[in-house]
Amino acid sequence: MRIFLNTMCALLAALLCAPALPSEQTVSKAVLVTGASSGIGRKITEHLATEGYFVYATARKAEDLKALGAIKNVHPVRLDVTQPADIAAAVETVTRAGRGLHGLVNNAGVATFGTIATMRMEEFDLTMKVNVYGPVMMIKAFAPLIIAGKGRIVNIGSPSGITDGGGPDIAAYVMSKHAIEGLTDSLVLQLAPLGVQVSAVEPGAYRSEIDKNMLERLTEAEKANMLKVWGPPPDPMMFPEADEVAVAVAQALSEPNPKRRYLAIPRDARDRFNNRLPERIARYQMKQLVQWNEGHAYTFDREALIKMLDDALVNARPRTSE
Numbered sequence: 454m455r456i457f458l459n460t461m462c463a464l465l466a467a468l469l470c471a472p473a474l475p476s477e478q479t480v481s482k483a484v485l486v487t488g489a490s491s492g493i494g495r496k497i498t499e500h501l502a503t504e505g506y507f508v509y510a511t512a513r514k515a516e517d518l519k520a521l522g523a524i525k526n527v528h529p530v531r532l533d534v535t536q537p538a539d540i541a542a543a544v545e546t547v548t549r550a551g552r553g554l555h556g557l558v559n560n561a562g563v564a565t566f567g568t569i570a571t572m573r574m575e576e577f578d579l580t581m582k583v584n585v586y587g588p589v590m591m592i593k594a595f596a597p598l599i600i601a602g603k604g605r606i607v608n609i610g611s612p613s614g615i616t617d618g619g620g621p622d623i624a625a626y627v628m629s630k631h632a633i634e635g636l637t638d639s640l641v642l643q644l645a646p647l648g649v650q651v652s653a654v655e656p657g658a659y660r661s662e663i664d665k666n667m668l669e670r671l672t673e674a675e676k677a678n679m680l681k682v683w684g685p686p687p688d689p690m691m692f693p694e695a696d697e698v699a700v701a702v703a704q705a706l707s708e709p710n711p712k713r714r715y716l717a718i719p720r721d722a723r724d725r726f727n728n729r730l731p732e733r734i735a736r737y738q739m740k741q742l743v744q745w746n747e748g749h750a751y752t753f754d755r756e757a758l759i760k761m762l763d764d765a766l767v768n769a770r771p772r773t774s775e
């Protein structure tokens with residue numbers, strides 16, 4: 454009897470001291486993240502893996518795939534979102550694994566410099582292929598798995614896709630991110646009846662290699678023009694890691710009633726790229742509403758507009774403590 458009691462006490466102590474395990478809600482769910490080699494995609498991958506998701510993390514380079522493979526709960530997948538053969542192979546990998554697919558996070562993206570007049574069409578084509586065609590092809594390819602699991606799709610957008618874009622010299626990027634907004638809204642209508650939730654996450658300026666990769670593609674003349682217009686490029690280390698983006702993506706993947714859009718801005722947004730960004734976005738959206746409303750036979754007066762805003766705010770989520 455004493456031996457039995459000692460054994461039970463030891464087992465109880467071991468259970469009490471054991472580290473907390475990921476919840477059953479996430480531990481068996483698989484998510485695929487594109488563009489996971491660095492920056493926002495890498496942070497999303499690390500956070501989801503820590504939360505207990507099994508993450509298919511995609512990248513193009515062998516060294517990046519090796520680094521991703523060293524993370525617990527992460528399976529690296531070689532994938533270029535502009536290549537149909539790579540996408541088909543990724544579908545085969547996920548299907549063969551037998552875990553299904555709870556979530557698809559379309560994060561891979563590029564940026565380029567130039568107005569419509571000055572931008573090379575090669576740069577325009579690449580931006581559209583990666584930022585627009587890539588998500589569309591990924592969604593088409595993985596939709597059967599997502600629908601079967603009544604899962605989630607999260608598109609990484611940008612404040613540039615819901616405002617005037619922040620300047621005339623990133624025309625292709627702004628166009629591509631506006632397209633992601635339309636894609637997200639259309640997917641909600643298409644997939645909600647099938648039990649699939651779709652959201653967009655709009656990150657502010659975070660640490661990323663997007664500018665570095667752009668500079669490697671630009672010609673010397675284009676770099677000189679960019680330096681003349683923008684001045685020296687900002688040091689990537691001045692921006693914080695994309696922790697808030699990763700949290701927003703996790704919310705979109707797990708909340709019972711996810712928002713259509715999540716804005717993710719650094720908590721300590723003091724730099725010129727993030728400072729007062731939420732206010733600028735809100736004011737821009739209100740200005741757009743006023744311009745749309747004014748000067749028509751069906752123009753709403755101020756009282757009617759305020760009532761509409763009040764009606765929309767009835768079910769709004771409260772402000773967080775952070």
